Amino acid sequence: MNINNKFFVLALLFISVVINYMDRTNISVAAKFIADDLDLTSVQMGVIFSAFAWTYSAMQIPGGMIVDAVRVRILYPVILVAWSLATIVQGLVTSLAAMVGCRMAVGMFEAPSYPTNNKIVTHWFAERQRASAIAVYTSGQFIGLAFLMPILAVIQEWFGWRGLFIISGLIGIAWAAVWYFMYREPGEKDVGSELCADDNERQAAPSWTNIRFALTNRKLWGIYIGQFCLGSTLIFFLTWFPTYLAEYRGLDNLKTGFWASIPFTAAFFGVLCSGFTSDWLVKRGYSNEFARKTPVIVGLLLSGTVIAANYVESMAAVTFFLSLAFFGNGLASINWVFVSLVAPRHMVGLVGGCFNFIGGLSAVVIPVAIGFLVQDGDFRPALLLIGGLALVGMCSYLFLVGRVEEIRVPGQEVETLSV
Structure with a gap:
């Protein structure tokens, strides 16, 4: 395999994820202005934040099955165009109902994206x-x-919240064309060529037996619960965080964009530190239990420190x-590696769908829960909720996941929950 091809594919994935999250989070930048323009309450804004995840979560398992059956080169541009149009x-x-419907459409079409990303990495990288x-x-x-928050704030300053959505969508449509013409499956040499035999072997038809297995295995539930708890912290930053800075901490639009970018930069360094350190430990001979679990467990423990922001006043301390x-x-956030390491080889897409389905439920529950918790303008209970869930996720990896190894396929001896 040509190393240059691998890293070119990784660059395509990186940009796709940036665009994916731009279209998820532009709503948080625009939230205050949407609420003022459409006369919405904090609970109604919580419903709008949550609406993305209703369909995003519901479509994870079907989306994962689609990922196992459809060529990535075709699937990715289709879903990119669809969520960009939404x-x-x-x-x-001009109404709450229409906004909720659009957010549901974005969630539905983004649902297969992360199982697709994981499938690409599983096929291209050792x-x-x-x-x-x-x-x-x-x-x-x-x-x-981190870079987009200030830029999106400036776009909104110039073109309003409506222009923010239109520009974001047009960027996604343009990138869909780039993806189709630039991406190739492993072993594919030109647009008309067939998939290599190895890739064809990995395509899997939907199976209720496989679905039942993916939803009853104890080891898999360990990573599913961890993903829900990890997602709870992430969804706070993707939805209510700018509102927290603007309304609870009293910052204006442009200052909110600047201060909001700092934690995203910290998270960027966190995920790179985790990924490269984890692989380095594997190459040095450390077990998967140590090399893969340690960054996730330490990371979830650190995520619990969000609670400390309740007890400081200066913006410097809050930001720290x-x-x-x-x-x-x-x-x-390297916890996706557990999907590729423990899922049966022919079920990577399905297990990825289940993993992201449970994780996506955090985006259904957390925005609405925070909407109720902050009705009186106090964000402290919300941060207690987020920090507590991070510690639950840490316990899930400590006590449920067990050995990090590929699980045996249905028909072989597996450890399952009673259903």
Whole structure:
């Protein structure tokens, strides 16, 4: 395999993740202005934040099955165009119901994206390189937003919140064309060529037996619960964080964009540190239990420090604890490596879908829960909730995941939960 091809594919993935998260989080930048323009309450804004995850979560398992069956080169541009069109329409709506519908559409079409990313890395990179590869593309959600938060704030300042959505969507459509013409499957030499035999072997038809297995294995539930808890911290930063800075800490639009970028930068360094250190430990002969679990467990422990922001007043101190917590979230964000390491080879897409389905439920529950918790303008209970869940996730990796090794396929001896 040509090393240059591998890293070119990784660059394509990185940019795709940046665009993916831009279209998820532009709503948080625009939230205050949408609420003022459409006369929405904090609870109604919580529903809008949550709406993305209703369909994003519901489509994870079907989306994972699609990923196992459809060529990446075709699938990725299709979903990119679809969610980008839904993003553009958000800039045209005039009611709560229409905004909720658009967010549901974005969530539905983004659902297969991360199982697709994981499938690409599994096919292109050897096991000893996967944590680094996952760290690089995952870092796109952090470094992209660290740079994009101020830029999105400026775009909104110039073109309004409606223009923000329209410009974001047009960028996604342009990138879909780039992806189709630039990406190749492993072993594919030209546009008309067939998949290599090895890749064809990895395509899997939907199976209820496989679904039942993916939803009853104890080891898999360990990483699913961890993903839910990790996602709870992430979804706070992707939705309510700018509002927390603007309304609870009293910053204006441009200052919010600047201060919001700092924790995302910390998370970027966290995920890169985690990925490259994890692979380095594997190459040095350390076990997967130590090399893969340690960054995730330490990261979730650090994420719990978000609670400390409740007990300081200066923006420097608040930013320090929020950045430390998000750095921890970045450290733990290589947890996708567990999907490629423990899932049966023919079920990587399905297990990735289940993993992201449970994780996506955090984006259903957390925005609405925070909306209720902050009705009186006090964000302290919200930060207690986020920090507590991070510690639950740490316990899940400590006590449920066990040995980090590929699980036997259905029909062989497996450890399952009672159902």
